[in-house]
Amino acid sequence: MARSDEHNRAARERAREAILESAIILFAERGVSGASIAEITRRAGVAQGLVSYHFGGKDQLVAAVIDRWYEALFAIPQVEGPADVRLAGIIDGALAATGFALPVQRAVFAMQQQPSTHRMFAEAETRFAEQAIASENAVREIFRERGAADPPLEEIMLRTTLEGVFMKYAVYGDTYPLEDARRWVRRLYGLPEPEAGLPLQLAPRDPDARTRAAGALRDEE
Known part of the structure; x- marks a missing residue:
């Protein structure tokens, strides 16, 4: 795998993990209904669209x-x-x-x-x-x-x-x-x-x- 491909793959994995960790914290604090995708991604420091890219939606x-x-x-x-x-x-x-x-x-x-x-x-x-x-x-x-x-x-x-x-x-x-x-x-x-x-x-x-x-x-x- 080319170095740039490996770098991009690692960046995508970091973003996915950041979203997941942010969701875990906010779901614990506010419940599922009280935690919006906007808040989750803001806390994770990533674009909202990455939730759809990595997971498909909030239920996923x-x-x-x-x-x-x-x-x-x-x-x-x-x-x-x-x-x-x-x-x-x-x-x-x-x-x-x-x-x-x-x-x-x-x-x-x-x-x-x-x-x-x-x-x-x-x-x-x-x-x-x-x-x-x-x-x-x-x-x-x-x-x-x-x-x-x-x-x-x-x-x-x-x-x-x-x-x-x-x-x-x-x-x-x-x-x-x-x-x-x-x-x-x-x-x-x-x-x-x-x-x-x-x-x-x-x-x-x-x-x-x-x-x-x-x-x-x-x-x-």
Whole structure:
């Protein structure tokens, strides 16, 4: 590929990523209906027409944000070893991912409350159905190996617990005790205490701290 072609391709990819990141932030702050294409592209520093070029329209941009969330979920690495080691790896990986992917997590949390996006989530589930089934089956096999009476229900409840942590961290930010929540979930399943903390920059926890939405505000808010 010629140098100019490579340069143009990289510039197009940077513009696409800037639009996607801007949409994630604005959808989290204002919801889908409250964030216009003009505001998204102004924040991204690109021309409005690039949304049509890269995504086709606002609905497709919303779908791309949802896809980014699914990609983050399924990018959690699998840990090899006995069932308990694999289960601990899932818990740790999921909670570390919610810290790394906090902006998109907030955007998805906001969008999940809006009936207008339910169809888009259903369509995304179809696109990622194969990965979802494989992930669910891997967790169910862990509980099967641990002797659970109902592995499918255990998988559903583990996912429910972790998704609850995701949402609380998205709402409460630094005032939510993510590291302590990780250790609590491990104890729930009789797993050993972790040897090290999550690979995130987390605020020290005040033993008498209370979760407050102010903990999720950025400096400019």
